[in-house]
Amino acid sequence: MIPQTSPPSTSSSDTPHALHLETYRLTKRFGSFTALDDVSITVRPGTVHALLGENGAGKSTLVKAIVGYHRPTEGSVLVDGREHDIASPVVARDLGLGMVYQHFTVVPGMTVAENLLLARGKLPMMVDWKAARAELDAFMSTTPFRLPLDAQPGDLSAGEKQKLEILKQLFLKPRLLILDEPTSVLTPQEADEVLGALRDRAHAMECSVLMITHKFREVMAYADDVSVLRKGALAATGAVADCTPDSLAAAMVGESRSDAVTENKWVREAREPGAVKLAIDKLDVMGDRGEPAVRALSLSVRRGEIVGIAGVSGNGQRELMQALVGQRSRLGGQVNVDGEAFLARRAENRARKVRSLPEEPLGNACVGPLSVAQNMALRSFDEAPWASGGLVRWGALRERARAWIAEYGVKTQGERAAIRTLSGGNVQRAVLARELAGEAELLLVSNPVFGLDFAAVAEIHGRLIAARNRGAAVLLVSEDLDELLALADRIVVMSEGRIVHDVAAAEATRQSLGEYMGGKGH
Structure with a gap:
């Protein structure tokens, strides 16, 4: 259990802009299912508070109850020590609560400036654009990162869209900012930039931050306090300085399962890669809207190696894997398995022992x-x-x-x-x-552990290593650099549908991979 800490006291004559949030015995039931069970947490003013938990632990239910999307069945939400009935997100916004959701909410056909103004919810019939531009320019001069006001979301990268979502909330001057997996579409450098800037704003007492994440590195580097939910209940809460990644993992899965989570039954064997099993030559694949998604991509995977594909989501990884397993047509190029043309037909999969583990199986x-x-x-x-x-x-x-x-x-x-x-x-x-x-010889794997619990992650990672050890070729797409660095023998980076970097995993760093994920090499 993580030791509990108390929030600092503040006098009424020196009330900070950052608010003090508490949930008291918050419970939410959906019919007979209890999604949130008697949860009490404290977000101290001017701090970053991380919220951890396995998929389905109740994290999203908790924050949605705080911002008015769910009415709690029991319990209450306190802002600066006073209980409030937060009946809707409008009430939450008026109290100074802002939330950045995991999925983008920007309006595609509007500019950055228009999206920022629209965040207010109330606009005059006629916008005085001269005054509005002056206000937005002044706002941008105070922000931790900037975007061109005349750009449209379609012109922005996934990371820039996430920054726009955060800017929309900062424009409203929230006293508490809630972030739901804020770095899932960011490069490592962008993640450090965003989280570092928000931590600095919190420590300057400009706002408090409540951040849902599944990355221990982000918790240890940027959070002051952490709460862990397990099966809808509060498993632990306290200062980050008093915990370790191992103690957090044990709190997430339960002490009885912690040994199973950390046990490594499969050890990577030292071996030289064998013959080429999969060879991709100048492959072109179209996206859902008729745009080029994979562009003249060439890549090989040898027997006895795991090749990891890194990249910010939306750079052609999904279309590549769908083309390889036969779920998407190929516009051009060649795919060979064992030196022969491969079209991913059922008979070919059977004869050449090609198998796949897709995202969302x-x-x-x-x-x-x-x-x-x-x-x-x-x-x-x-x-x-x-x-x-x-x-x-x-x-x-x-x-x-x-x-x-x-x-x-x-x-x-x-x-x-x-x-x-x-x-x-x-x-x-x-x-x-x-x-x-039947001892698969080629495994095509896409984000195999997204949203899974720690025991399932350890099991699946171990099975992939075991397949590699016995000589299978594994092509692994993952948006988690830590997963790729732990599993892969070689890592390539995809950006805008192309391979822009190819490096032995032992020589790769988060910094260098992040640079190529962000566009270096074009």
């Missing part, structure tokens, strides 16, 4: 209403020894599914349960069991 690799056993059989139900004379041996396939469920630790009511009833981590384990069957 329930939507991309499963049939939700079908059972766990049926989903595990999708690769092989129509081949010997599982089929004969046009008949499928479902009894044998269910027996195999039970063995995989035990081996991979899939938590389910049984092999006959619909796979959509499983948690995200258990769906991922079930898909992994199917895709690694």
Whole structure:
């Protein structure tokens, strides 16, 4: 348990602009489900307070209750020691509470200036643009980062759009700023710039900051205090100086599971990569709106190596992987597996032992209403020894599914349960069991642990290392640099649909990778 700290006292004659926020025994139920259970936290004035927890722990429910999107079932929210009924986001804004959401809310057809003014919610029928520009220029001179006022969101990078979301809230002069995963679309340098600037504003008593994150590095580097939620309840709260990443992880998953989380059952073996398994030559792929998403991309992956693809979200990684697994057509170029043309047809996947672990596997690799056993059989139900004379041996396939469920630790009511009833981590384990069957020789993996709990992350990372150790080629797309640095033998950076950097993982640094993610090398 992290030791608890008390907020500093402030006299009524010297009230800071940064507010003092408390939640008192806050509870939120949705029908019979309790999403938030008796949670009391304190955000001290002029501090950065990090909010940690596994996917589904209640973090978003808590902050939405604070800003008026959810009415709490029980408990209260106190601002500067006074209880307030925050019935809507408008009430929250009037109290000085601002929130930057994980998904962009900018209006695409409007300029940066227009988006900033629109954040106020109330505008006159006619805007005095001379006065408005003067006000916005003055505002920009005080901000930690600047954007061109005449640019439209379509002209901005993902990182610049996130900065615009933060600027919109700063324009309203909030006394408390809530951030939901603020660095998910930023390069490491941009993340440090944004978090460092917000920490400085907090320490200058201009505002308090409550930040949802899943990155321990950000907590240790930028937060003053931290609270951990587990299964909707407060597991720990206190000063960052009194905790470590290990203690935070134990609080997130529970002491009984902490050993399983940190145990490393798979060790990376020293080995030289083998022959080229996957060769991509000048591949072109179009995006959803008909724009070039992958541009003349060339890349090879050898047996016995993990090649990681880094890059800010939206730089062609998704379209590349969809083209490789056959979910998106290719405009030009060549893809070879074992030296032969590869079109990702089912027979080719089977013959060359190509498997994939896509992002959001329930939507991309499963049939939700079908059972766990049926989903595990999708690769092989129509081949010997599982089929004969046009008949499928479902009894044998269910027996195999039970063995995989035990081996991979899939938590389910049984092999006959619909796979959509499983948690995200258990769906991922079930898909992994199917895709690694028959000793896969090429694995195409996209953000494999996004939103999963620590035990699932350790399991899946270990399975990928084990596949690499026995000679499989692994192409891994991840938006988490720490994941790539931990798993990959080689890291390439994608920017604007191209490979702009290729480096051995042992020689890579967050700084250098971030520079190329931000556009260096074009």
